[in-house]
Amino acid sequence: MVSLALTLALAAAVLVSLVCGTAKISFMDVLKVFSDESQVKEATRLIILRIRLPRIFLAGLAGFTLSLGGLVFQGLLRNPLADPFVLGVSSGAAFGAVVGIILGFSFGLGVPVFAFLGAVITIYLVFVISGRGMGVESSTAILAGVIVNAFFTAVIMFFIATSSEDRLHSMLFWLYGDLSQSRISYSVIIAPVAVAGFFLLYSFSRHLNLLAAGEESALHLGVDVQSARVVCFLVVSLMVGLAVSFTGLIGFVGLIVPHLARMIFGSDNRLLMPVSALGGALFLIAADTAARTVMSPSELPVGVITAFLGAPFFIYLLKARGSRWARR
Amino acid sequence: MNRCVCTLMAVLLILIYGLVGPREAMAETFVDAVGRHVRINGPPKRIVSLAPSVTEILYYLGLGDRIVGVTMFSDFPRDALAKPRVGSYAHLNVERILELEPDLAVGTKDGNEPNAVALLEQAGLPVYIVNPRHVEDVADTLFSVARLCRVEEKGKRLAESLTSRIKAVKEAVKNLPKPSVFIQINIKPIISVSRHTIHNDVIRLAGGRNVMEDASVTYPTVSVEELLARKPEVIIISSMERGGRFEKAKREWMIWKSIPAVRNNRVYLVNSDILDRPSPRIIDGLETVARLLHPEIGRNQRTE
Numbered sequence: 001m002v003s004l005a006l007t008l009a010l011a012a013a014v015l016v017s018l019v020c021g022t023a024k025i026s027f028m029d030v031l032k033v034f035s036d037e038s039q040v041k042e043a044t045r046l047i048i049l050r051i052r053l054p055r056i057f058l059a060g061l062a063g064f065t066l067s068l069g070g071l072v073f074q075g076l077l078r079n080p081l082a083d084p085f086v087l088g089v090s091s092g093a094a095f096g097a098v099v100g101i102i103l104g105f106s107f108g109l110g111v112p113v114f115a116f117l118g119a120v121i122t123i124y125l126v127f128v129i130s131g132r133g134m135g136v137e138s139s140t141a142i143l144a145g146v147i148v149n150a151f152f153t154a155v156i157m158f159f160i161a162t163s164s165e166d167r168l169h170s171m172l173f174w175l176y177g178d179l180s181q182s183r184i185s186y187s188v189i190i191a192p193v194a195v196a197g198f199f200l201l202y203s204f205s206r207h208l209n210l211l212a213a214g215e216e217s218a219l220h221l222g223v224d225v226q227s228a229r230v231v232c233f234l235v236v237s238l239m240v241g242l243a244v245s246f247t248g249l250i251g252f253v254g255l256i257v258p259h260l261a262r263m264i265f266g267s268d269n270r271l272l273m274p275v276s277a278l279g280g281a282l283f284l285i286a287a288d289t290a291a292r293t294v295m296s297p298s299e300l301p302v303g304v305i306t307a308f309l310g311a312p313f314f315i316y317l318l319k320a321r322g323s324r325w326a327r328r
Numbered sequence: 329m330n331r332c333v334c335t336l337m338a339v340l341l342i343l344i345y346g347l348v349g350p351r352e353a354m355a356e357t358f359v360d361a362v363g364r365h366v367r368i369n370g371p372p373k374r375i376v377s378l379a380p381s382v383t384e385i386l387y388y389l390g391l392g393d394r395i396v397g398v399t400m401f402s403d404f405p406r407d408a409l410a411k412p413r414v415g416s417y418a419h420l421n422v423e424r425i426l427e428l429e430p431d432l433a434v435g436t437k438d439g440n441e442p443n444a445v446a447l448l449e450q451a452g453l454p455v456y457i458v459n460p461r462h463v464e465d466v467a468d469t470l471f472s473v474a475r476l477c478r479v480e481e482k483g484k485r486l487a488e489s490l491t492s493r494i495k496a497v498k499e500a501v502k503n504l505p506k507p508s509v510f511i512q513i514n515i516k517p518i519i520s521v522s523r524h525t526i527h528n529d530v531i532r533l534a535g536g537r538n539v540m541e542d543a544s545v546t547y548p549t550v551s552v553e554e555l556l557a558r559k560p561e562v563i564i565i566s567s568m569e570r571g572g573r574f575e576k577a578k579r580e581w582m583i584w585k586s587i588p589a590v591r592n593n594r595v596y597l598v599n600s601d602i603l604d605r606p607s608p609r610i611i612d613g614l615e616t617v618a619r620l621l622h623p624e625i626g627r628n629q630r631t632e
Contacts, residue, residue, distance in 0.1 A: 021423055022421055022423050022424040022427065023423050023424060023426070023427035024427075041429075042429075043426050043427055043429045046426050046451045046452070047423050047426050047427060050426075050447070050450060050451050051422055051423045051426065051447070051451075052423070161545075161549075162544075162545050173418075173419055180419070180421075180422070180444075181422070181441065181443040181444055181447055183447070183450075292423075296421075296424075297412075297413050297414060297415055297421045297424045298400065298413075298415055298416060298419070298421070299415065299419060299421060
């Protein structure tokens, strides 16, 4: 039921987002693009189909994976702070991207490949560093993530400060999330991975529920904690690494959406997973719509919007409703 | 083996067809500064400029009324301020550009993101890329844009006049000593330029020597200590605004009397717009800097 409502809300958001933008295009014209092409101007058709639609798809998919990733990491590590970014995906991807740029690859496909490798390798690194501790104390993983983040951030700043590569300046947008040059091919690459990842993770939702009650009891109830961890960790890393490599670093989605979902719908992961994933898509599409309209014709990086809207809203919720993590 | 031959034949056939085959009446293909083939139907009438320097070039050629969109910071000539904005050069608003229904976009190699350019081209908009890296390239760039917009005659005349002005400066400083110059493009931190910049080119052509030319970074951050060691004879502060912060920066240099430029009161402010944009105004910058480095040529002859 809830998922259905969210799907409808998502469809509505896509429509609204298609209508909003720098170029003034009416709702009727948007509908005509899909029904009767001959009645709209060529420019309108291009803007809707080549610019806005790919961008909305990419925003939705990125929100979907980031939010789902956050939910699963929080459940796995039983730590409210866990999110793909805290655990090193962001800095790893950024590091990979910088290396790609310096080696002279293009933003089209070369840089994303490097970003993806960077993300996955880094999170693997975090996993190995904290490997021994993770069984007992999940904060080791968070700490390892924070430290790896700090190290790579320093390396990136070093490159930006010393490199003569002019293209590194466009990195700055990428570091705060940039969806402005989305192509439909990006979504075609991400979508199957995101969907497959979702169902794979969903099959572990009961494990996550049991894990929430504590590791000991999960073990007693027959959950193979370690292998569940490894599989989930790997799936999320691949998914998020892939999404981030195309969108740049969009923070906050993996924190705010799962927590919001928990506050409203409780702690059953079987419900939380679809709700978080769809909610994340909805949130990021809305945020990106704001990013490209509020300062038009210039654009803001979408990460600025997610943090700017997300942080105060999140604080309000914490104050007003109290977090379930705190209550437990 | 066989397949190789087939492919070769196919390529040859296509080439021959390209040479002798039918052509569209008005379509013409231009090769831009990065070697891309840009196909344009008829003289462009709705042009979007993707960089401030390109905007200046288009206006210089008298094509102002054909411009339908410019990037942020396109502030020269003043008329450009009234044109619709299409985002900043580093971050183009592709949607806005397409909405303006242009028939040509002119961008720069280093300024614009290749991805944005690719998106525009996918949408069927020809994008011509220019890449003026040196002062002397500006005339060529001007001429290539003129050809593209079918104002070849005028472009040729203007390009020749720019070239002859550069020549005049070179001639004037030819036998003069070359003072060492420090050029400051940012105040805090102090940032200068290495040899891979157009600023360096201006200093060189104006008969000076950039003290930071050997820096390993394109835009090196420099400490005062370094400057005390390098002892420039002239300091040029490239400023966006007159007075204010930059006057203050100048005063701050004045306490370092061991720097020859300070001792001899040769710390100057120059409008950065005529020093860092590869547009026709860079020749104004060149003449200005030449007069600052060699006051004697100003007395004997006007370079303009």
